[in-house]
Amino acid sequence: MNFAFTDDQLALAAAVRQVLAAHCPAEAVRNGRSPAWSQLAEIGLFGLLVPQEHDGLGLGLVDAVLPFEETGRAALPGPVAETAVAAPLLLAGDPALGKLAAGSLRVSVRIGDQVYAPDADLADLLIVEREGVPHAVRPEAARLTPQSGVDRTRPLFGVEFRDATRLRTEVAPAVRAVTVAVAAQLVGAARHLLDTTVGYARTRRQFGAPIGSFQAVKHRLAEVAIAVEFAAPLVYAAALAVDRRLPTVDRDVSAAKAAAGEAAELAAGTALQVHGAIGYTGELDLGLWLARVWSLSAAYGGPGLHRSRLRTAILGTPEVRRWP
Amino acid sequence: MNFAFTDDQLALAAAVRQVLAAHCPAEAVRNGRSPAWSQLAEIGLFGLLVPQEHDGLGLGLVDAVLPFEETGRAALPGPVAETAVAAPLLLAGDPALGKLAAGSLRVSVRIGDQVYAPDADLADLLIVEREGVPHAVRPEAARLTPQSGVDRTRPLFGVEFRDATRLRTEVAPAVRAVTVAVAAQLVGAARHLLDTTVGYARTRRQFGAPIGSFQAVKHRLAEVAIAVEFAAPLVYAAALAVDRRLPTVDRDVSAAKAAAGEAAELAAGTALQVHGAIGYTGELDLGLWLARVWSLSAAYGGPGLHRSRLRTAILGTPEVRRWP
Amino acid sequence: MDLDFTRAEQDFRAEVRDWLAGHVPGAPLPSMDTREGFEAHREWEHLLAGERLSVVSWPVEYGGRGASLVEWLIFEEEYWAASAPGRVSQNGIFLLAPTLFSHGTAEQRERFLPGMARADDVWAQAWSEPEAGSDLAALTSRAERVEGGWRLHGQKTWSSRASYADWGFGLFRSDPASARHRGLTYFMFPLAGVTVRPIAQLDGEHGFAELFFDGLFVPDDLVLGAAGEGWRIAMATTSSERGLTLRSPGRFLATADRLVRLARSTGADPVLADQVARAWLDAESYRLHTFGTARRLAAGEEIGSASSMGKVFWSELDVRMHALALRLLGERGLLDGGAPDAEEGGRWLDGYLFSLAGPIYAGTNEIQRNIIAERVLGLPR
């Protein structure tokens, strides 16, 4: 038993982080729609879950979880989780997988508990669930209704369509995988918010001292650190559960999404309170991350929905089974 | 509209407080079973709700609420709420009311959500609910099973009985009234815990300073102050609702009991954490109040039960009605 | 103790309710942080003032009705329950006017209060500075003594309504040798001579602005109270900002009622339903508590530092209620007014973003908790 990331897994995450540091600064989050896409394709992010026979890396979700933390940390815009995580499963066996791995097929989805398709206007292909079955929809066959909201860097769209191709895959595995990827992004976003807020608290002075020297600020930030520290293992375990198709997988995915969403929302609320009024403005980049946390926490089922499922899973079954 | 206590109401509370300061010190809580009983009878506590034609004061529950805060503040032992609040309603019209008002009839009850009769071994009369109807049981006809627990100064008893007299009163008004009285006691106990803990934090030194100068301690105690400050008005309003037989009375009683119990439990937890290990011992009197808070918070329905009723009352009715 | 409204109080409630039912605009006004919306809100204030409803608790001579505190609370309950427009003249009415009543000259009151009541003059507050957020005593903007008055220099920030308002008020350091609380003077000033730069907020609105002063001349009759006494005077004002006047329960009661309706219509999960019920009761408790406070104030008591408890309570309740609404709505809760599917035109999201400022402004809740601990409970500094 070895519940720690391997050197390969860490190296891939570091590569993603490096690419994002170079190609996805806050300015790109604010104004770009899909920055760093080709660079991420080059290091294999979009082929990570694509089988090797389709020019992918043939890896598992557990290998994607740290790279996705990095995309969350950078608040990377674009339909990245949908393209890199949902699409390889929904298109399993499809020749389009090669293009997917190469980063030349952008996909947006509306599956599971998702009501809207994120970044659908950028997509080369839409995959939409209807009556429990995934359907591929070409952009020209779709009518998109923009549903503008708090996260301007992750626009949502209502999708109606005329023609669609019924896919032969199941929708549930893709829903689980993309939900875990988004949970990982939430952990990454929470880490960024914690780091940024710690940095601000070290330098901003009030009453003659850095505000980070006040115990109330210290303890709030310590709470965030604890919440993130103990949300992350649930996300990692959920990724393993998806890869191994464990009987507890649905519970584990809900636990990951709920815990990550709540930790990130705590990080967001604390970041705003510690920054004070300045955090509330467009003067800082903070607002980009706050909006992203709110938007991702609600995506693919918010904490309320997943908590209600967890209640049933844990109290409603005759025997609760521990991982593994 | 005048949501403030009258001078008469304040004066009665002050009198109770004075009596308890003199006759119910912590030592009496620890070792006495019903200290200050006759002195409280003298100033009219047991006749407060008894009609004037039975030698009582003929007042309302709203007049009892501050005196009961004082009994909670002093952690007064004995079946006081049962005798002074439940019994006058359960025995309405009964000639025994005169003895009740004089303090020469001690009553314990097992009604409503109460599972055990508190201080039943001290009672001259037991009133027990059976099939929704109150029954009077003489002590010699009752078999009491001691159910010892955390609050050694408020012992509980299971009650079985042979003979009983069916009373003609309804049980619900008495349940409501005694529940509000206990809620008031919880507010009083919380105020005592807050005062005691503030006093300790002002004098106890660690790391070269009084612990009350640390912001973490300050903010915890501020939280307790806020919780008590905003629980109390719900208790006062519930007392008025009982007196006026408002249609919202059950909701208001549940709100009072849940809020007071939660505020008092917060005060207890904070008191223990601020005192540290010493709070955990018999060396201080603190433990008497902690145990009393736990025991009263569970009495006549705990916060969980009342919260579930509140959910139904507030979300399940077509229109929520505000007080008044 | 009772909760029985008098006949007069009931009649007043009925009058207010009826008038609002007949006059509140059917569709929400445009945002008061746009020029168009600002003027629409000013028009609404004119309408209110015509009925002497803009400042019910003021004396009749200044445009009010001399209403009691309880009547004012009744007015607020009815006002927010009717979903009436936000108050564009709030800064003046709730922050400046109490100070004018207590520290202004008769001439100042005559000159400014009637126009404020009618919103002919809309006022912006100018408390904060970039380096003096929560620490108001660290102000560095200065007032230079000149013949017949003063010249103002420096920068203010988080000035609400300043983009379109007519007048502003705030503290300036009039004694250059002074430090901290000393040597500050309370000024009123026309915004015409001030450079105003709007601050973009999370929601894209511009409710706040930065103000730049470059020697604006202010005559002596625009000084409120004595020179150098600004801190003491301002504290009386911020204490009322933190206390009863700014946050009457009406707004939270209305939000709680809307939240209950939302929870019913969305069929809330029991866990969320529990939180909704709690929030509704918290609003109720805040209302009852305020009734008690109103009684004490009417009896001439001071509420002082205890008002910090109210500030913490209402501001965190407001965040909680709006966050709950967003959670009940799921993904749809995060849509703004531009989205076809937005609930109530994105009002819950707008309210959430607005509520987030509550624990920050008028003294952060950290500072309020210090005040509660030190001044109410008596813990050492």
Added chain:
Amino acid sequence: MDLDFTRAEQDFRAEVRDWLAGHVPGAPLPSMDTREGFEAHREWEHLLAGERLSVVSWPVEYGGRGASLVEWLIFEEEYWAASAPGRVSQNGIFLLAPTLFSHGTAEQRERFLPGMARADDVWAQAWSEPEAGSDLAALTSRAERVEGGWRLHGQKTWSSRASYADWGFGLFRSDPASARHRGLTYFMFPLAGVTVRPIAQLDGEHGFAELFFDGLFVPDDLVLGAAGEGWRIAMATTSSERGLTLRSPGRFLATADRLVRLARSTGADPVLADQVARAWLDAESYRLHTFGTARRLAAGEEIGSASSMGKVFWSELDVRMHALALRLLGERGLLDGGAPDAEEGGRWLDGYLFSLAGPIYAGTNEIQRNIIAERVLGLPR
């Protein structure tokens, strides 16, 4: 990254589980804070030691099995899931032994570890003093240098197990001119020469005692590490007290599982059910987190201040789980072992009272949060 136990780990788990199933007493042992219960618990330790299960992670030569950290975690999971008795030798095994391994002499290890493993010697800790609760550097008990050793003077408190234990260990100020962290020495001492006064606790138990030293002679070979180095050595010990060793997840996992069963049997209200599910997942998360930590420790990394996060998390989880159980049980939850109607002989109440000490001892959670903020996050002191 994986969560696949090896064949050897699975075999070890099966062995432990089978042995416990055959040996854990059917009825709970009497409280270890009574003379009778203490000896019963000592007997149980003998039985464990006979199977080399009392200290699985120690080297074979001292009575252990040289088990890996993961195997030790497995042992703990099985131990608590089997509702096996509390560990009367916990202080020695978890607090003193790590220090003996790292700072003791070979003679000290030979002399004390085997007896500790068999519970022939039961150890009491003596960290706190009346005026040095959380602030351990404020110790004033002193060690006076004499021929061949030291004489101990002063008072210790909150010494767990001291009423019936054989030996104690703690810090004494050996340099009278020293202050704070300097000039402290780590001593082991026989309790026979110490006056022990039990402290009555909330639950009427006497798990803690005060110790009074009146010149007890301690020879030099009972000094652990160098004289004057006590603080550094003790910090290594308390860091392991706060870290992995004292609070393996096994106990919390077992409590979480019992809580889920209780919630099912009492038909928990959805709101309480939600909290139960959260607690169960928190325990699961603590377990997973600990697996990660074990891996890092096994690879030679230090966990250092990060262990403070674990301390806060498990101690508050433990309180939460027990408080939830009491709430599920209502009035019945507050009954003690003497009450006929008590659930599981009052075990939830006992556990609740015990859990309340968690956020206090081994560095209060306020101090832990300071440590997290300053040493993990890098905020200024």
